[in-house]
Amino acid sequence: MRLPTRRRSSTWHTVRGAGNSGIENFLRRREYICVPITDWLRRRRSGAYVGSARFIVSGAPQDPTGLVFVTTYGFVYPVFGPAMRQAFRTASADQLGQDHGQDREAEHTERGSATRGTAEGREQLQALGEQLLKHSRFIYSVMGTERDVRIVENALEAAGVRSSTGVDYHLMVRNADPIEIDHAEPQSALSSLRVRRAGPADAERIYPLQRAYELEEVVLSPDHFDPAGCMHQLRQALRNQVVLVGETNGTPIAKAATNARGFAWDQIGGVYTARAYRGCGVARRLMQHLLAKLSTEGRRTSLFVKTNNPPACALYHRLHYREKHPFRITYYLGASGRSS
Helix, strand or coil: CCCCCCCCCCCEEEEECCCCHHHHHHHHCCHHHCHHHHHHHHHHHCCCCCCCEEEEEEEECCEEEEEEEEECCCEEEEEECHHHHHHHHHHHHHHHHHHCCCCCHHHHHHHHHHHHHHHHHHHHHHHHHHHHHHHCCCEEEEEEEHHHHHHHHHHHHHCCCCCCEEEEEEEEEECCCCCCCCCCCCCHHHHCEEEEECCHHHHHHHHHHHHHHHHHHHCCCHHHCCHHHHHHHHHHHHHHCCEEEEEECCEEEEEEEEEEECCCEEEEEEEEECHHHCCCCHHHHHHHHHHHHHHHCCCEEEEEEECCCHHHHHHHHHCCCEEEEEEEEEEEEEECCCCC
């Protein structure tokens, strides 16, 4: 769907690379919600190859009020400041009312002088949708705090692109407080459990765990599972992240890892225990080891866990994580930035 060309009162700037201090400072102030982006910035600056990406920035690039991180493989990560959220929230509600055929005359009357701000917010939404489609070969997923993801959903819908499905999570955070490793071994699975850091040479041995994890927790359908991509991502993680594996009698039965390492925050991900060993405290033991290591480095951690996974939520609460924001991943399977 092509949109009419019109002059915008709002301004979006496209910024490539990792050298913009304004963008970095904006992200550092709220890093716990966007560790995958700061991980990309940090590694890009170190000279590592991390793939191509760009920032769609609102306001001056040296002092942004919000931004959207967009990669060439369809990953979209919005991070908006309070002022932008307020403008977008009003515009999104107004747009949704139109979409559902609701009579909004009374609401517009109550807003009075706020009407102009709403109109500007609507222009921001439509301009953002156009920018996303202009700079993306396709859109696979939008990930971030629920409030920011919903804004992008509305922007893309205004541009004629609707999502396929969405998954809701709790975003949880933990300070870099020391943690004690519980060495009590009341369960047989823990009596022979060995925890160690895995490296690139362990890829083949850990792959069955990674495959099971992705099939159970990541892919929307088994048909979407990509064995080669799974192995590639695993090898990358073993090189760039902290990956701990739990073994019993030499067989890997569980893992826990960082999946993004920013400037001051690490994001935890890929925590998985083979079904036969669940309920024995294995995941708790691995997380204790992982957090003990990260806390000695002064690293704070965040993670997101599905809202419909009470056992995992309970585990993280026991490890002194606290819920911070609703989090969401919305999928746009087959949505192309170049289509009609």
